[in-house]
Amino acid sequence: MRNLVRVMLxxxxxxxxxxxxxxxxxxxxxxxxxLACPFCAYGIEKKLMSIAGxxxxxxxxxxxxxxxxxxxxxxxxxxxxxxxxxxxxxxxxRFGRVETE
Amino acid sequence: MRGAGVRGxxxxxxxxxxxxxxxxxxxxxxxxxxxNTALPVGEGEFIFRELFAVGRAARDPSGLDxxxxxxxxxxxxxxxxxxxxxxxxxxxxxxxxxxxxxxxxRATRRADGLGDIRLFGRYTLYKLDRPGRTLRIAPFAGLExxxxxxxxxxxxxxxxxxxxxxxxxxxPFVGAIATYQTLDFQVDGQLGYTLNTRGxxxxxxxxxxxxxxxxxxxxxxxxxxGTPGFLYGVLEANLIHQGRNRAGGVGDPNSGGxxxxxxxxxQYVTRRWIVEAAVQLPVYQDLNGTALKSSxxxxxxxxxxx
Numbered sequence: 001m002r003n004l005v006r007v008m009l010x011x012x013x014x015x016x017x018x019x020x021x022x023x024x025x026x027x028x029x030x031x032x033x034x035l036a037c038p039f040c041a042y043g044i045e046k047k048l049m050s051i052a053g054x055x056x057x058x059x060x061x062x063x064x065x066x067x068x069x070x071x072x073x074x075x076x077x078x079x080x081x082x083x084x085x086x087x088x089x090x091x092x093x094r095f096g097r098v099e100t101e
Numbered sequence: 102m103r104g105a106g107v108r109g110x111x112x113x114x115x116x117x118x119x120x121x122x123x124x125x126x127x128x129x130x131x132x133x134x135x136x137n138t139a140l141p142v143g144e145g146e147f148i149f150r151e152l153f154a155v156g157r158a159a160r161d162p163s164g165l166d167x168x169x170x171x172x173x174x175x176x177x178x179x180x181x182x183x184x185x186x187x188x189x190x191x192x193x194x195x196x197x198x199x200x201x202x203x204x205x206x207r208a209t210r211r212a213d214g215l216g217d218i219r220l221f222g223r224y225t226l227y228k229l230d231r232p233g234r235t236l237r238i239a240p241f242a243g244l245e246x247x248x249x250x251x252x253x254x255x256x257x258x259x260x261x262x263x264x265x266x267x268x269x270x271x272x273p274f275v276g277a278i279a280t281y282q283t284l285d286f287q288v289d290g291q292l293g294y295t296l297n298t299r300g301x302x303x304x305x306x307x308x309x310x311x312x313x314x315x316x317x318x319x320x321x322x323x324x325x326x327g328t329p330g331f332l333y334g335v336l337e338a339n340l341i342h343q344g345r346n347r348a349g350g351v352g353d354p355n356s357g358g359x360x361x362x363x364x365x366x367x368q369y370v371t372r373r374w375i376v377e378a379a380v381q382l383p384v385y386q387d388l389n390g391t392a393l394k395s396s397x398x399x400x401x402x403x404x405x406x407x
Contacts, residue, residue, distance in 0.1 A: 043143025089141025
């Protein structure tokens with residue numbers, strides 16, 4: 001009986017951890033060249049937000065980094081990100097997924 | 102810059118200087134106040150700008166004690182067709198008042214209304230992007246339409262061509278802009294030429310101009326994440342040469358010449374809007390004959406993107 005309870009508790013903990021892991025939406029970090037003033041940032045934001053699955057953006061203008069947070073289950077492809085950044089008039093230098101714990 | 106007297110069009114150049122500056126100013130980024138920039142308008146993005154200008158020209162060598170006060174409110178809408186191509190429409194509303202001595206005493210002549218609308222395109226020919234900086238070169242070309250009235254009259258008869266809201270002529274213009282921007286400052290240089298064609302009775306002299314702008318970030322002094330608003334100190338220069346006007350095919354000896362203005366100002370830039378103010382001051386005016394000289398022009402405006 002005790003072993004059964006232990007197994008159930010461990011299994012529940014594993015399941016809970018899995019659920020929590022799935023609940024963290026994927027995020028990507030884009031290094032954008034040519035971005036040097038706040039007013040210009042909006043053009044990038046507008047194009048990236050128009051991509052399906054994008055939930056939120058945060059621009060760090062000093063570092064030239066755009067952090068893109070996706071909706072649950074959505075992913076962002078590098079080609080789509082590059083196209084959006086170029087359509088805004090800038091250059092995508094680096095694209096990467098942010099590892100989440 | 103234009104002819105003397107009630108009939109002369111020398112008054113037009115003084116007021117036109119500020120309006121031309123406003124009309125050619127196309128918004129994007131921490132763009133200059135009195136001239137254009139090569140920074141992009143993103144695909145599908147709109148930028149709207151409203152620029153208010155009040156200019157006075159009262160330095161009159163003709164002896165007629167001419168005093169010109171010109172107001173303008175210029176609306177500019179920019180649209181990004183692609184990341185390297187933007188279109189702009191410029192719609193000015195002008196109000197001009199001239200006081201002048203006449204044989205019948207001191208007279209006031211005035212006109213107001215829609216001015217000549219400008220449409221132009223700007224293409225990014227060269228782009229070099231690096232982290233936190235960019236270098237761009239963008240030619241532009243467009244056309245000024247004779248949408249403003251050019252045959253207004255008052256009790257003294259037909260108003261001088263320089264007082265009319267519009268030129269009455271179709272005037273193409275071309276130019277090129279170079280922009281270098283970093284997180285700390287921005288430098289813009291623009292060369293432009295306007296071919297003023299003949300209207301129904303008058304032809305203004307062609308305009309060749311060179312503009313330069315320096316914008317320096319005053320605040321925040323250090324960037325520490327996010328996208329804060331930037332406060333820029335701005336210093337610009339406008340070098341404008343205009344040819345002589347022609348009326349009935351005859352050149353006006355009291356028109357045309359060269360002016361140099363300096364334009365100090367301030368500009369606050371956020372992600373979604375910009376507010377700005379500057380004053381345009383003449384530092385050199387070599388005008389033909391008794392053309393009326395500029396005194397000052399105050400520029401105040403805002404921009405929004407959407």
